[in-house]
Amino acid sequence: MSDQPAIEVAGLRKAYRKVRALDGVDLAVPTGSVLGLLGPNGAGKTTVVRILATLLAPDGGTARVDGYDVVGQAPQVRLRIGLTGQYAAVDRFATGRENLEQAGRLHRLGRARSARRAAELLDLLDLVEAADRRVETYSGGMRRRLDLATSLVSRPSVLFLDEPTTGLDPRARLAVWDVTRELAAGGTTVLLTTQYLDEADYLSARIALLDRGRVVAEGTPSELKARLGGARLTIRPVDVADGQRVAAAITEWSRGAPRIDQTNGEVVVAVDPDPGALADALHRVAALDLPVADVEVGRPALDDVFFSLTGPAGSGYASGGAA
């Protein structure tokens, strides 16, 4: 049993009316590790989480959490999981403490243990001062921290974090990251969905890249970057309108479609790892004989992996990440 992955997903399919949200997803998350499920809007990340959290029934395939089938053994699954969604799922007319104690009672911790656990979590998520205020007076960041605290009341062995930091300010984001790392260090299995590449890079042992309902790549962040091999080349022409021409000129040496920033004409490509490719690409740009403001050669970032693997531009991901 101990070798069994905490989360095991095979051939998962789900359609909403005619739209295929999941088209055969396979995942395995070893016990005590963090998997980052990365993908653009509409890739199917939330659908995966909702199925695993027993909120949504799949059309096909299987999903198991700690060995329990999410459809046939939902009650067992619910005893083991915690869920923090994209929106704070807390009672706004109740105080932070009341929300936590209520969750404790629903997990049948009893009155005294619920109160103790609530106090611990208020402390952990830095909500002690606001503990006895109604949630409707909380800021967005505080609500999300309370939401995370609520999903930890039962000390879940598997935690689902569905875009836990979307819309949070940097400080609140760091707080969520710290807690996530602490939990992972303590042996909690975490499935994290995010559209922020840096978040997946920072928190996850492994990353699965989801695009249009399929896992298009999986590995450690460095494995994924190594796949690209070559350099990351950034060229910014003086004239914004020249971006297209630059992109067309170097597409031959690019892995995946070049990305063009429409605001300043900047072109980013992941250059083929073949010897000479970088020099050839730079020569071709020079031959265009147009004014260039900046050229930068760097090592590939996770963004490049993301763009080289998730279909053509316009599949939903906006550079910069915010929804």
Added chain:
Amino acid sequence: MSRDAAPAVGGISALVSDTWVMTRRNIRRHVRVPAQLIYSTALPVMWVLLFLYVFGGSIQVPEVDYVLFLLPGILVLATAFGMANTALGVAEDLADNVLDRFRSQPVSRPALLLGRALFDTARNGSALLVAIGVGFLVGFRFHGGPLAAVGAFALIVGFGFGFSWLGVLLGLWVRDPEAAQTAGLLFAIPAMFASSTFVPVSSMPGWLQAVANNSPVTHAVDAARALTLGEPAGRPVTAALLWTAGILVLAVPLAVARYQRIGH
């Protein structure tokens, strides 16, 4: 393999404990934002005063003062209108993100709905007490003795509990909070007027008499009226209880099944 290790989830004690958590959640909410509580308490009082003083002079009922005829009807009306609040509350719960949390926790499945129905029943009960108090000021009295008075109160509260499950069903079906509340009123208003609530059924045209005589509201009102007037109440009380039981037997399983189908 792992199926053997599955611990028991649910059972009666879980249902009781979770239902209490959910009921308390509703109480907390309505005590802190009491507007709805105030309106639903004021509504039956308003009905009593309006009908008594606006129509009371022109509505003739045989043998008794209109206030004695009217008040039991208003009490049943209050619970029927409570159904619209139940529909609203359930639809609001369904639209609330917190529903995902409850559904992903080992919460006893009917607890959310049952907690809502029980809260509304308690609210009905307190609104009835206020309406009865106002009724006393304008001439209402229990003429059947204390036991019949308690019986009438319990019968109306029980009928309201049954009706609140119709509200639960509406909330689950309609899902949009405002639409659910309106649907509740669309159901409750004709159910009230096509009954013996305000006027004797015998004063209606024939086809409407047929409708009114077979309305559960008429049976509840007739039963409450017989008990408060001190008239023989065996038949109407039996009919009202049967209707209440019938509504519950039908609506509760439907509502719970519908709730469990969410996400499937």
